[in-house]
Amino acid sequence: MEGLLAGDVEATARLLDSLIASGQAMAAVGSSRPASGCEHHASHVWDQLALRGARPRALHGLQVGYATVFAMRLQQFAFGGGVEVPRRPQPVAEPLDADARAWLGEPPPAVLEAVAEKQRQIATVPDSWPDDPRRWAGVRARLAPSLARFDAVADALRRAGIPDRPADYLGIDGDMLRAGLRYGGRLRSRYTVVDFLEGQGLLDEALDLALRP
Numbered sequence: 001m002e003g004l005l006a007g008d009v010e011a012t013a014r015l016l017d018s019l020i021a022s023g024q025a026m027a028a029v030g031s032s033r034p035a036s037g038c039e040h041h042a043s044h045v046w047d048q049l050a051l052r053g054a055r056p057r058a059l060h061g062l063q064v065g066y067a068t069v070f071a072m073r074l075q076q077f078a079f080g081g082g083v084e085v086p087r088r089p090q091p092v093a094e095p096l097d098a099d100a101r102a103w104l105g106e107p108p109p110a111v112l113e114a115v116a117e118k119q120r121q122i123a124t125v126p127d128s129w130p131d132d133p134r135r136w137a138g139v140r141a142r143l144a145p146s147l148a149r150f151d152a153v154a155d156a157l158r159r160a161g162i163p164d165r166p167a168d169y170l171g172i173d174g175d176m177l178r179a180g181l182r183y184g185g186r187l188r189s190r191y192t193v194v195d196f197l198e199g200q201g202l203l204d205e206a207l208d209l210a211l212r213p
Contacts, residue, residue, distance in 0.1 A: 022034065022035045033190050036188075036190070037071060037190070037192045037193070038067070038071050038074070038181060038184060038185060038192040038193060038194045039064050039067035039068045039070075039071040040064055040067075040184075041180075041184025041185050041187055041188055041190075041192070041194075042063070042064075042067040042071075042177075042180030042181050042184040043060055043063035043064050043067060043180070043184075044184055044187050044188075045103060045104065045176075045179060045180040045183060045184045045187070046058070046063050046170075046172055046176060046180055047060075047063075048104065048105065049103075049176060050171075052105070054176075055170075055171035055172060055176065056170070056171045058170040058171065062162070062170060063170060063172070065157055065160065065162045066162050066163065066169055066170065066172065066177075067177075067180065067181065068153070068157065069154060069157055069162065069163075069164045070177070070181060070210045070211060071181070071193070072150045072153065072154065073206075073209065073210035074181070074193045074194065074197060074206050074207070074210050075143075075147065075150070075193050076147055076150060077197070077202075077206040077209060077210065078193050078196055078197055078202075078206065079139070079140055079143045079144075079147060080140075080147055082202065082205075082206060082209075083136075083197075083200055083202065085130075085131060085132065085133055085136050086129070086130060086131060086136060086196070086199075086200055087131060087199075087200060088125050088129055088131055089122050089125065089195075089196070089198075089199025089200070090122070090123075090199065091119040091122045091123050092119070092122075092198060095115050095118075095119065095186055096111075096112075096115060096186060100183045100186055103179040103183050104183055104186060104187070107186075111186065111187055113189075114186070114187060114188050114189040115186055115189075117189035118185070118189045118190075118191065118195065121189070121191055122191070122195070122199065165212075165213055166211050166213060174211070177211065178207055178211060181194060181207060181210075182194065182203065182207065
């Protein structure tokens, strides 16, 4: 981070290499899924609120950076000990209930299709679902190196001036922050840590911890 802030050429080159690798991953998969999780989905919700005049417009990168702090905490909760052994998830009864619609507005056909596709995904849980201690321990072990990098990412975000606690940042108040994380996944059919925690009945608890003042 210090190198980037100082304009170091090698540090900038490493950043560009990472961005290129991210683009290659998206090209290989055929969508932005490898580089777009619940932090991006939250930003999309905030963009919609800006279009409706509920908050000012802001740069996508800043919004994603802000959401990333809290997305990492959700990941740490989910895979760092908050979930003992995950049960097999069930589709959400009403993914577009009154509260979701209050934040997202009336869903267009693309959102209805995204929600229906995600419901189908959740209803067809593969046999490899880690619902026994051995398999779950294996998943957590594979994810541990990524979780270990989160402190460095959080430090970089703080150095960039992005708050690590709920704040009225970019016109996003605490309620908007929570709603963006909770309901952003309704806009895409991608399965993220938010969907995982919702399927475990732990999303509210995890959000409470992640969004502590």
